[in-house]
Every structure is written in structure tokens, then in C-alpha cells.
Amino acid sequence: MECWFMADYRKILVLLLEGRSYRDVVEIAGCSHRAVARVSQEIQARGVTAADSVSDADLAGWFPDGRRKVSEEYDQPDLSRVLASMKANRHFTLLLAWRRYVDTKDLGKKYGYSQFCALFTDYVRSHDLVAVLNHEPGRxxxxxxxxxxxxxxxxxxxxxxxxxxxxxxxxxxxxxxxxxxxxxxxxxxxxxxxxxxxxxxxxxxxxxxxxxxxxxxxxxxxxxxxxxxxxxxxxxxxxxxxxxxxxxxxxxxxxxxxxxxxxxxxxxxxxxxxxxxxxxxxxxxxxxxxxxxxxxxxxxxxxxxxxxxxxx
CATH class of the missing domain: 3.30.420.10 (Ribonuclease H-like superfamily/Ribonuclease H)
Structure with a gap:
């Protein structure tokens, strides 16, 4: 799954204005070719020559990210707590974590089990997999x-x-x-x-x-x-x-x-x-x-x- 947060468009902007290739920008900024192409189109269309001339508000207006708005409608699970529970209790499962998350009385929508697992997968990947794979039985x-x-x-x-x-x-x-x-x-x-x-x-x-x-x-x-x-x-x-x-x-x-x-x-x-x-x-x-x-x-x-x- 893609990250819920928008690409670092300012970093992409700076790199493109430095004359970097698409491939270099993708590797350095950790983004997709599509994100680089979007920034490049805006640079050409608006005649941008210096990154300092573009404000954060400009970037937010040029590259609105609907995923952020959608994610704000949902209660965000405490994945760090889920990870800690899995480390402390080998019988603690993702299904149990999801059921506890759904049972909370916080306002907002709740993620389905499939999306909950996808969010956890992305969280584990970005917080060092080795911490989870601590060679515990059944993990x-x-x-x-x-x-x-x-x-x-x-x-x-x-x-x-x-x-x-x-x-x-x-x-x-x-x-x-x-x-x-x-x-x-x-x-x-x-x-x-x-x-x-x-x-x-x-x-x-x-x-x-x-x-x-x-x-x-x-x-x-x-x-x-x-x-x-x-x-x-x-x-x-x-x-x-x-x-x-x-x-x-x-x-x-x-x-x-x-x-x-x-x-x-x-x-x-x-x-x-x-x-x-x-x-x-x-x-x-x-x-x-x-x-x-x-x-x-x-x-x-x-x-x-x-x-x-x-x-x-």
C-alpha cells in the first residue's frame, strides 16, 4: 500500500531545479515517477526557476492529497501499542488488536480488518522489521x-x-x-x-x-x-x-x-x-x-x- 501521507513535493521541486534526472529524484526522494512528473509539469507551466519562490501553501494548492482528507475521517489505530503487545504476549494477534480497535468509543469511522492489517504492514516496514521478527514461536x-x-x-x-x-x-x-x-x-x-x-x-x-x-x-x-x-x-x-x-x-x-x-x-x-x-x-x-x-x-x-x- 502507498503511504497515507503526500510525497515530499518540495524535495522533488528542489532536485528538479538542480537539474537531477527523474531516476535520481525517485531514488533520493523515495517517490514515484508520477509524483516527479506532476512537479515537473507545474515547474514548466508556472515558469518556476527557484524553490524559494514557492511557498508551502503553493505546494499544498498545486498538489492536493485526497488520501490525507480520507484518513482524517477514520480513527487511527495505535500501531506502536499493537507492536508492543505482540512483543510482550506471543498469543496477541492482529485480529485481537483489530477487535479492540473497533470496540473503542472514539468518534470517527473504523478501518476494516483488511485495511488494518495493511496499515500494520506499512508501519512494520517503516519501523524496522527485525524488531517484530524476534524469533518468537508462531510469530x-x-x-x-x-x-x-x-x-x-x-x-x-x-x-x-x-x-x-x-x-x-x-x-x-x-x-x-x-x-x-x-x-x-x-x-x-x-x-x-x-x-x-x-x-x-x-x-x-x-x-x-x-x-x-x-x-x-x-x-x-x-x-x-x-x-x-x-x-x-x-x-x-x-x-x-x-x-x-x-x-x-x-x-x-x-x-x-x-x-x-x-x-x-x-x-x-x-x-x-x-x-x-x-x-x-x-x-x-x-x-x-x-x-x-x-x-x-x-x-x-x-x-x-x-x-x-x-x-x-
């Missing part, structure tokens, strides 16, 4: 596609296709889920999440994807910020959880997922690469056995297995 599930693939061989023609592996991990216990698909399109991505929920026996409060196109997209071409796409958000709404994409070039946001992918590459794909699979079902049966060993048999430095930590 988050990190998801990604494994980089390597496994070949499927047609039993009749001998033609090969590449199967891709979806990986999900619970960072507190390290418990992993993995399954193969014939592509990385949206139906496979969503089905993989449903299978992961069934495997873990529940739904986490937060899902953290690594910005694949099946999960996020840019609101406008050139935007640095990516937003959760509609179909993925519908899945989150149905399961009453929030999606918080890992920040670009912030490896600590997705360290557990990257570690899980490395384990899958070595202990699943590496073990199975010499075998011949003719169907996706046959491959997934083999993956189940490999994942069972990873979760139940391999002991870590503290002597525990992933499953023992998860079960405890």
Missing part, C-alpha cells in the same frame, strides 16, 4: 523459492522440465517445509502457502516473502517501494495474517529463509539430483522424506532437532 513464517531446480523426465518422450521448490521456515524453531511445482506462477505460490499452513498445523501472524513477482509489485513503473499484490493479499485476509515483504538489500530480514534455502539446496536437491523423476507427485514424495530427515533427525549445536524445538 512469523519466512517463504521463498529455492534458487536451484530438479529435472522431471517425461517417461514417453524423454523430454525434461525443471521443477522449482518452494521453501517455508519458522525462524524460532527452524522447522522447514518444502514442496515442488512446475512453475513459480501465482496459483503455485498461493497453493504452496496453504500446504505450508497445513504442514505446520496453523497460520503465523506474519508472512515474510522475499519480493518475488508472485508476491509483490510496484504501484507505478520506477517506484522503489513494492506492494503486496491483490491475490496474495486476499490469501492473507482469508487466513487473517499480515504480509510484510523483506526490505530490498536488507539481508537480515530474510536470513532464516536464506539459510533454509541453502539447506534445501544441499540436503534436498543435492541428494536427489542423480535420481530420475517422471512425475511431480513422485518428486514430492521424495522431498517429504528428505525434509523429514532435516526436521527430525539432524541435530544442531544445542543437541536439539528442529521438530523437538517446534514441538516444545
Amino acid at each position: 512469523a513464517m519466512l517463504v521463498d523459492w529455492a534458487g536451484d531446480t530438479i529435472e522431471l523426465v517425461d517417461a514417453v518422450t524423454g523430454e525434461t522440465t525443471k521443477a522449482v521448490l518452494f521453501v517455508a521456515v519458522l525462524p524460532f524453531s527452524g522447522l522447514m517445509f518444502c514442496c515442488a511445482f512446475i512453475d513459480m506462477k501465482s496459483p503455485a505460490w498461493l497453493d504452496a502457502h496453504v500446504q505450508a499452513f497445513a504442514f505446520f498445523g496453523g497460520v503465523p501472524q506474519i508472512i515474510v516473502p522475499d519480493n518475488p513477482t508472485t508476491a509483490t509489485n510496484r504501484s507505478h513503473p520506477g517506484d522503489a517501494e513494492r506492494v503486496v499484490n491483490a491475490r496474495y493479499q486476499q490469501l492473507a485476509d482469508h487466513y487473517q495474517c499480515a504480509i510484510v515483504p523483506a526490505r530490498v538489500k536488507k539481508p537480515r530480514d530474510k536470513a532464516s529463509a536464506e539459510n533454509a534455502v541453502n539447506v534445501v539446496n544441499k540436503r534436498v536437491i543435492g541428494y536427489l539430483e542423480d535420481d530420475v523423476f517422471t512425475t511431480l507427485a513422485e518428486l514430492n514424495d521424495a522431498i517429504v522424506e528428505r525434509v523429514r530427515e532435516i526436521n527430525h533427525d539432524i541435530r544442531r549445536a544445542d543437541g536439539s532437532t528442529r521438530w523437538e524445538r517446534f514441538d516444545a
Whole structure:
């Protein structure tokens, strides 16, 4: 979702008058190409040559932001308090936070649950995701596609296709889920999440994807910020959880997922690469056995297995 507040049009104005390119302005001001184009049009139409000659009132008149007016009609949830409650109580959920917010007697409209989750997602992204992903049981599930693939061989023609592996991990216990698909399109991505929920026996409060196109997209071409796409958000709404994409070039946001992918590459794909699979079902049966060993048999430095930590 886009931020509720207007773009920093003064910063955009100053940068354009300095002769900066659209791309430079987008990166420095953290805005969209559309916002830059709007400012550029006003500069040309009004013959602006110096930023000092434009007042804040002028900018507000040139670039009215209806979203601010709309947001003022609603009671704004105390998201910092929600975040603190989630840290203090591992059983505190976004659904509970939303119900408490709706039950308050403050005047004004109340956001629906879906929009409440979207606001929380945006708040978490802007206040350092790591503070929320404090590796507490049931808090988050990190998801990604494994980089390597496994070949499927047609039993009749001998033609090969590449199967891709979806990986999900619970960072507190390290418990992993993995399954193969014939592509990385949206139906496979969503089905993989449903299978992961069934495997873990529940739904986490937060899902953290690594910005694949099946999960996020840019609101406008050139935007640095990516937003959760509609179909993925519908899945989150149905399961009453929030999606918080890992920040670009912030490896600590997705360290557990990257570690899980490395384990899958070595202990699943590496073990199975010499075998011949003719169907996706046959491959997934083999993956189940490999994942069972990873979760139940391999002991870590503290002597525990992933499953023992998860079960405890």
C-alpha cells in the first residue's frame, strides 16, 4: 500500500531545479515517477526557476492529497501499542488488536480488518522489521523459492522440465517445509502457502516473502517501494495474517529463509539430483522424506532437532 501521507513535493521541486534526472529524484526522494512528473509539469507551466519562490501553501494548492482528507475521517489505530503487545504476549494477534480497535468509543469511522492489517504492514516496514521478527514461536513464517531446480523426465518422450521448490521456515524453531511445482506462477505460490499452513498445523501472524513477482509489485513503473499484490493479499485476509515483504538489500530480514534455502539446496536437491523423476507427485514424495530427515533427525549445536524445538 502507498503511504497515507503526500510525497515530499518540495524535495522533488528542489532536485528538479538542480537539474537531477527523474531516476535520481525517485531514488533520493523515495517517490514515484508520477509524483516527479506532476512537479515537473507545474515547474514548466508556472515558469518556476527557484524553490524559494514557492511557498508551502503553493505546494499544498498545486498538489492536493485526497488520501490525507480520507484518513482524517477514520480513527487511527495505535500501531506502536499493537507492536508492543505482540512483543510482550506471543498469543496477541492482529485480529485481537483489530477487535479492540473497533470496540473503542472514539468518534470517527473504523478501518476494516483488511485495511488494518495493511496499515500494520506499512508501519512494520517503516519501523524496522527485525524488531517484530524476534524469533518468537508462531510469530512469523519466512517463504521463498529455492534458487536451484530438479529435472522431471517425461517417461514417453524423454523430454525434461525443471521443477522449482518452494521453501517455508519458522525462524524460532527452524522447522522447514518444502514442496515442488512446475512453475513459480501465482496459483503455485498461493497453493504452496496453504500446504505450508497445513504442514505446520496453523497460520503465523506474519508472512515474510522475499519480493518475488508472485508476491509483490510496484504501484507505478520506477517506484522503489513494492506492494503486496491483490491475490496474495486476499490469501492473507482469508487466513487473517499480515504480509510484510523483506526490505530490498536488507539481508537480515530474510536470513532464516536464506539459510533454509541453502539447506534445501544441499540436503534436498543435492541428494536427489542423480535420481530420475517422471512425475511431480513422485518428486514430492521424495522431498517429504528428505525434509523429514532435516526436521527430525539432524541435530544442531544445542543437541536439539528442529521438530523437538517446534514441538516444545
